[in-house]
Amino acid sequence: MIVDIDAEVMANTKLSADYNVLVLAAPDIARQARPGQFVMVKPSGSFTPLLRRPFSIFEVLRDPSGTPGAISLLNKRIGVGTTLLWDVEPAGRVLCLGPLGRPFEPVDPPAEAFMVAGGVGLAPFATLGDALIARGTRTTLFYGARRGPELLYTEWFATRGVTLALATEDGSRGDHGLVTQPLQRALAARVSSDPVALYACGPTPMMHAVWKLAAGFGRDVQVSLEPVMGCGMGGCYSCVIPIRNDGGQRHFVRSCLAGPVFNASRVVWEDLMG
Amino acid sequence: MIVDIDAEVMANTKLSADYNVLVLAAPDIARQARPGQFVMVKPSGSFTPLLRRPFSIFEVLRDPSGTPGAISLLNKRIGVGTTLLWDVEPAGRVLCLGPLGRPFEPVDPPAEAFMVAGGVGLAPFATLGDALIARGTRTTLFYGARRGPELLYTEWFATRGVTLALATEDGSRGDHGLVTQPLQRALAARVSSDPVALYACGPTPMMHAVWKLAAGFGRDVQVSLEPVMGCGMGGCYSCVIPIRNDGGQRHFVRSCLAGPVFNASRVVWEDLMG
Amino acid sequence: MLNAQCYDSLVDLSAQIGPLTLKNPLIAASGCFGYGVEYKEAVDLASLGAVCVKGLFLHEREGHRPPRIVETPAGMLNAIGLQGIGVHRFVREHLPALRDLGATTIVNVCGSTLDEYVEVTKVLSDHEGVAAVELNISCPNIKAGGIQFGCSLTGAHDVVALVKRATALPVIPKLTPNVTDVASFARVAQEAGADAVSLVNTFLAMAIDVETRRPKLSNVLGGLSGPAIRPIAVRMVWECRQAVTIPILGMGGIASGTDALEFIIAGANAVQVGTANFFDPLIWNKLVADIEDYLRRHRIERLSDLVGGVEVSAFEPAWIDS
Amino acid sequence: MLNAQCYDSLVDLSAQIGPLTLKNPLIAASGCFGYGVEYKEAVDLASLGAVCVKGLFLHEREGHRPPRIVETPAGMLNAIGLQGIGVHRFVREHLPALRDLGATTIVNVCGSTLDEYVEVTKVLSDHEGVAAVELNISCPNIKAGGIQFGCSLTGAHDVVALVKRATALPVIPKLTPNVTDVASFARVAQEAGADAVSLVNTFLAMAIDVETRRPKLSNVLGGLSGPAIRPIAVRMVWECRQAVTIPILGMGGIASGTDALEFIIAGANAVQVGTANFFDPLIWNKLVADIEDYLRRHRIERLSDLVGGVEVSAFEPAWIDS
Ligand SMILES: Cc1cc2nc3c(=O)[nH]c(=O)nc-3n(C[C@H](O)[C@H](O)[C@H](O)COP(=O)(O)OP(=O)(O)OC[C@H]3O[C@@H](n4cnc5c(N)ncnc54)[C@H](O)[C@@H]3O)c2cc1C
Ligand SMILES: Cc1cc2nc3c(=O)[nH]c(=O)nc-3n(C[C@H](O)[C@H](O)[C@H](O)COP(=O)(O)OP(=O)(O)OC[C@H]3O[C@@H](n4cnc5c(N)ncnc54)[C@H](O)[C@@H]3O)c2cc1C
Ligand SMILES: Cc1cc2nc3c(=O)[nH]c(=O)nc-3n(C[C@H](O)[C@H](O)[C@H](O)COP(=O)(O)O)c2cc1C
Ligand SMILES: Cc1cc2nc3c(=O)[nH]c(=O)nc-3n(C[C@H](O)[C@H](O)[C@H](O)COP(=O)(O)O)c2cc1C
Ligand code: FES
Ligand code: FES
Numbered sequence A, B: 001m002i003v004d005i006d007a008e009v010m011a012n013t014k015l016s017a018d019y020n021v022l023v024l025a026a027p028d029i030a031r032q033a034r035p036g037q038f039v040m041v042k043p044s045g046s047f048t049p050l051l052r053r054p055f056s057i058f059e060v061l062r063d064p065s066g067t068p069g070a071i072s073l074l075n076k077r078i079g080v081g082t083t084l085l086w087d088v089e090p091a092g093r094v095l096c097l098g099p100l101g102r103p104f105e106p107v108d109p110p111a112e113a114f115m116v117a118g119g120v121g122l123a124p125f126a127t128l129g130d131a132l133i134a135r136g137t138r139t140t141l142f143y144g145a146r147r148g149p150e151l152l153y154t155e156w157f158a159t160r161g162v163t164l165a166l167a168t169e170d171g172s173r174g175d176h177g178l179v180t181q182p183l184q185r186a187l188a189a190r191v192s193s194d195p196v197a198l199y200a201c202g203p204t205p206m207m208h209a210v211w212k213l214a215a216g217f218g219r220d221v222q223v224s225l226e227p228v229m230g231c232g233m234g235g236c237y238s239c240v241i242p243i244r245n246d247g248g249q250r251h252f253v254r255s256c257l258a259g260p261v262f263n264a265s266r267v268v269w270e271d272l273m274g
Numbered sequence C, D: 001m002l003n004a005q006c007y008d009s010l011v012d013l014s015a016q017i018g019p020l021t022l023k024n025p026l027i028a029a030s031g032c033f034g035y036g037v038e039y040k041e042a043v044d045l046a047s048l049g050a051v052c053v054k055g056l057f058l059h060e061r062e063g064h065r066p067p068r069i070v071e072t073p074a075g076m077l078n079a080i081g082l083q084g085i086g087v088h089r090f091v092r093e094h095l096p097a098l099r100d101l102g103a104t105t106i107v108n109v110c111g112s113t114l115d116e117y118v119e120v121t122k123v124l125s126d127h128e129g130v131a132a133v134e135l136n137i138s139c140p141n142i143k144a145g146g147i148q149f150g151c152s153l154t155g156a157h158d159v160v161a162l163v164k165r166a167t168a169l170p171v172i173p174k175l176t177p178n179v180t181d182v183a184s185f186a187r188v189a190q191e192a193g194a195d196a197v198s199l200v201n202t203f204l205a206m207a208i209d210v211e212t213r214r215p216k217l218s219n220v221l222g223g224l225s226g227p228a229i230r231p232i233a234v235r236m237v238w239e240c241r242q243a244v245t246i247p248i249l250g251m252g253g254i255a256s257g258t259d260a261l262e263f264i265i266a267g268a269n270a271v272q273v274g275t276a277n278f279f280d281p282l283i284w285n286k287l288v289a290d291i292e293d294y295l296r297r298h299r300i301e302r303l304s305d306l307v308g309g310v311e312v313s314a315f316e317p318a319w320i321d322s
Helices: A027-032 A080-087 A125-134 A154-159 A180-189 A204-216 A269-273 B027-032 B080-087 B125-134 B154-159 B180-188 B204-216 B269-273 C002-010 C086-093 C095-100 C114-125 C153-166 C182-191 C227-243 C257-266 C283-297 D002-010 D086-093 D095-100 D114-125 D153-166 D182-191 D227-243 D257-266 D283-297
Strands: A003-014 A019-025 A038-042 A053-056 A059-062 A068-076 A093-100 A112-118 A138-145 A163-168 A196-201 A221-224 A240-244 A250-254 A261-263 B003-014 B019-025 B038-042 B053-056 B059-062 B068-076 B093-100 B112-118 B138-145 B163-168 B196-201 B221-224 B240-244 B250-254 B261-263 C015-017 C020-022 C026-028 C050-056 C069-072 C075-078 C105-109 C130-136 C171-174 C197-199 C203-206 C221-225 C248-251 C270-273 D015-017 D020-022 D026-028 D050-056 D069-072 D075-078 D105-109 D130-136 D171-174 D197-199 D203-206 D221-225 D248-251 D270-273
Touching: A003 A027, A019 A080, A019 A093, A027 A059, A027 A068, A027 A093, A038 A068, A053 A068, A053 A080, A059 A125, A068 A080, A112 A125, A112 A180, A112 A204, A125 A138, A125 A154, A125 A196, A138 A180, A154 A163, A163 A180, A180 A204, A196 A204, A204 A221, A204 A269, A240 A269, B003 B027, B019 B080, B019 B093, B027 B059, B027 B068, B027 B093, B038 B068, B053 B068, B053 B080, B059 B125, B068 B080, B112 B125, B112 B180, B112 B204, B125 B138, B125 B154, B125 B196, B138 B180, B154 B163, B163 B180, B180 B204, B196 B204, B204 B221, B204 B269, B240 B269, C026 C283, C050 C086, C050 C130, C069 C221, C069 D227, C075 C227, C075 D227, C086 C095, C086 C105, C086 C114, C095 C105, C105 C114, C114 C130, C114 C153, C130 C153, C153 C171, C153 C182, C182 C197, C182 C227, C197 C227, C203 D227, C221 C227, C221 D227, C227 C248, C227 C257, C227 D069, C227 D075, C227 D203, C227 D221, C227 D227, C248 C257, C257 C270, C257 C283, C270 C283, D026 D283, D050 D086, D050 D130, D069 D221, D075 D227, D086 D095, D086 D105, D086 D114, D095 D105, D105 D114, D114 D130, D114 D153, D130 D153, D153 D171, D153 D182, D182 D197, D182 D227, D197 D227, D221 D227, D227 D248, D227 D257, D248 D257, D257 D270, D257 D283
Parallel strands: A112 A138, A112 A196, A138 A163, A196 A221, B112 B138, B112 B196, B138 B163, B196 B221, C026 C050, C026 C270, C050 C105, C105 C130, C130 C171, C171 C197, C197 C248, C248 C270, D026 D050, D026 D270, D050 D105, D105 D130, D130 D171, D171 D197, D197 D248, D248 D270
Antiparallel strands: A003 A019, A003 A093, A019 A068, A038 A053, A038 A093, A059 A068, A221 A261, A240 A250, B003 B019, B003 B093, B019 B068, B038 B053, B038 B093, B059 B068, B221 B261, B240 B250, C015 C020, C069 C075, C075 C221, C203 C221, D015 D020, D069 D075, D075 D221, D203 D221
16 A cells, blocks of 8 residues: 655765665555665655655665564755755654555576666665565676765675675776676676576666667666656656557556566667657 | 845744744844844745745844844744744754844933833844943833743843833733733823833734823834835835825835834824724 | 534535535546546545546547656646547546546546547546546647637637537536636636536746756646646636636645635635645545634535635725736 | 956846847846835945836825735735836936936836826936836736736737837837737737837736635735746747747746746846845846856857747647646
């Protein structure tokens, strides 16, 4: 059931100059959340800004008994709403609606899982990583950023048993270049009959590159797309993504209902890239 | 010169369930302020609310060397803007434009001064009291509120040498009833040739009652009126007060320029009370 | 105490829209609530006065390319382009579910021609579960000079009269605010036999990204909705209330019980909530509670007694732009 | 480095409004800046492109009783009732001071009749220091059916043509947004000889206090201004830009340099700032700095090169209310 919680901010931890993690007391969302789902957050009680903002559910936090009690959001400060979520103080409150959207489909062994993250596209992979590891699936996180210090939570993934393959554009950590480089090597190292599930989230050009790379190896990718969303509930038709249907015809589907996770092979990338 | 200062909040002290005092670092306003003048405060950086709010300059605060460095505002929480000013935290900032408006005319000895305050109408009398005492003028503050705990800063006035005459509607402190009771007694105790200057600020019906009472004793009152003000600068014509001119004709004058202090005998009270 | 309690139970929120009785005056506005079914997990559709579904043509439509919305101060622009599944798929895929969920369903009907309005309405009339049709007669084509139905009095008259002849359902034209005198459109609608009028649709508007010097919407122009427009919409409802006797469904920026009451007091028999669904989708229970509370505090038994109750005795408008 | 600095010094903010050259495109809007002189202690009037003073009739006017303003989401309503000192007192009491302060003064001219517009303009023409007249032709009397000057094309034409004949000053009719097709009014104004058009005036609106069930303004109706209306005003400026060749003075909700640039890119040759004066009276230096900074960043030498620069190649508006 979708709930709207006036959630107390339990912690607001700054990770870098632009990234912070907000922990929100939202047991009813934490309990239901599946990897890749999102929440719609109201960053202000006033009409500035008017609309909510979509955020992937980053972590599901449990109390000592294992009961889910809170979720966290990985927030990148880029505009008016994300700045309000950067500034919010512990004990403050934010309205949080969810869980929403079509989740990732976690794969089981013997298949292997490749999660490919660019920047704040890391957000959906904490819960997905947890789910995959819990299934015993061998999981690698390919993770790229501009600079080394923008590679966040790598420890978190490593301690859980996720293999890391990092890349930075300035070469300060991992591969010097784009995240597609280590991914290319890993894909090349598998034979085509090795079952590998690919998941990607990040800037649209990066997801497009991942899809083209994967397609070259005959593989599909579950991508989590990030269009502007007005409502997150299927109400407004603002969030549409061009998809090719079975007949090969292009049409617009609502990303908040049919997504945010799509099979990359269905997405009409030419249109999406504009 | 009128200045607009992005003033740091140096302190926010709650005095009761609805009253607080905000100290704002605003040396250029503090230096110029005269008793009865006001500032226009922007309680929010967003468009909610859109307009500034007028506030009497409550105290002028000086550093140890006697240089004015800050002003304080006595804020009564009644709506959206005053609630924001109730909530603002020290180190926060509020835009503060001033000093504005026509001040009180402080009287010199041998004249005596009666300041009559109702509720938050106390605000202009701290600076006026200071000015009067500095001139050696014998000064009484007639001050009414609903309940005793709503009589604020009485100590402050007493230590400066202002005589207090209090009244509460529930009788918990001072006269049981309206502030006009002790005022009536004091006026009756003076002969008409005793020079007494009257100053009043409070709810319109209260100021009207003070004026009628004073007029019965052949005296005028300097009243500080509190209409809704859109700009405080004479730009919008929202703040008009009906005044009778020398010819006896009623016309509207801008309270932010011609006031907020008016001679009560000029005010067309019937119209003002609506 | 006993009296107060008895009184409490008597508060009557129902709204009469022609032959249609709504259990309360709160309607989800077209285009802001999908086809209703999307909200079934979060909102009890049966608790609403009605659900007005997204505008439907005869056939499916893809709508405009994104970006389709942009925020503005206390408002938003949209240019969705009336993406939709067409009336046939709607009656097949969603109407049964709406019926099962107990929703009172109003369908927002679109057309590129007079015939299309009639055709869509006929399809809806043939299926059970449609409570009324709302005719979206807001300037369809501003490029060709627009002013076809919504911006011309004869156009508005013809659509209503023709659709009225084709159906037994209540017919509710939805008026555009982008006209000089909206009340004249309400009057024409009443003359043409409309059971009620809805107003307002969105205000034609534009936003430009100064850095790229391109419009922020793919469609260049969009419709402004949300709290920003409320004072204009309230004025229009008030003007129409003086012009017609048929019920008015008022909307434009409603985001609280107080806002809804403002429209009702201005003259609306029922109200629609659009943009607020986006930022407060669970608003409905709060609205009902706030309105009930208001009626109790003011000792008003029937919401309908409040309709158009604004007191303007002292109305002497000379110059208003001042 | 040298180049960049040379370039810096070349940024040209001037705006040509018919025969009148403004040093920059920033004008204080009528009714939002008193008679200008009120601001002399806080704002260097000579640093503005122009000051447009409060609307003046021939004689003094008292205006409406308070309350005259009320806040709304990201906006405000006003019904001041054009309180003013009349043109004779203005030229005697304030015009000399405005001249001394170096202000470029535009006077907003009102009239209850055609003759009054002409008379007021004649008085202004006889005095030194008036740079232009702006004709406030927004529906003066909505009670008598309104639609006298601002809401009728012939009315608008007649006012402009008659005033034009009576003065050598630039004549700038100010258009109301409360019409179906504002561009047609701009066209008629140009045909009648207007040197420029100003738009928009305020949107007719209403706010009701639900507790008392009375209008919040003594005048019942008021005009909506402020950031809330900006997207509608930008659209109207854009429409007018395509309809006329004369300069446009654009306004409606401007509160930042970005907002001003949005109007300029939509087609305004100069912009007016109204409501923002109330909450940000010292806005002017910021606006100038922001616009200069923009021009430098975008390597645009003359502000005038930016006017109407919005790229709408892909404009295919079909349905907009969607
Ligand atoms: C399903 C989903 C999950 C998301 N998860 C996360 C997350 O976990 N962490 C996170 O930090 N962000 C996430 N985002 C993106 C986040 O929603 C936007 O960054 C946010 O809405 C921007 O709000 P703002 O008010 O700060 O920016 P605004 O002030 O509204 O805009 C600032 C600038 O950013 C652009 N912009 C706004 N929204 C988007 C967008 N969705 N995509 C690209 N550009 C945009 C604007 O066009 C503008 O140029 C997610 C988005 C989606 C759709
Ligand atoms: C010259 C002057 C000096 C003032 N000095 C002080 C002061 O020192 N301390 C202080 O607390 N207040 C003072 N006020 C009053 C103060 O400005 C208002 O209380 C404030 O603007 C209310 O803002 P709000 O956003 O909280 O109320 P809103 O949310 O805007 O309104 C809440 C309710 O209060 C009513 N209201 C709003 N403004 C006024 C007003 N000016 N008079 C009466 N009713 C109003 C509204 O109609 C509404 O019913 C002064 C006013 C003036 C004109
Ligand atoms: C995203 C969006 C889509 C809309 N689609 C339609 C529609 O299909 N048909 C229609 O008549 N009105 C449509 N509208 C207009 C609303 O129904 C409503 O008239 C308008 O938004 C004003 O109300 P509000 O301010 O409460 O949103 C749409 C509005 C929005 C914001
Ligand atoms: C309080 C107030 C008074 C106004 N008085 C006048 C006026 O006298 N003449 C006029 O042409 N416009 C008048 N206007 C309209 C403004 O000049 C301007 O057209 C409108 O407010 C939109 O701009 P804004 O959103 O920047 O305020 C007035 C506006 C306000 C808010
Ligand atoms: S965000 Fe509103 S339909 Fe998807
Ligand atoms: S408050 Fe604007 S003129 Fe006085």
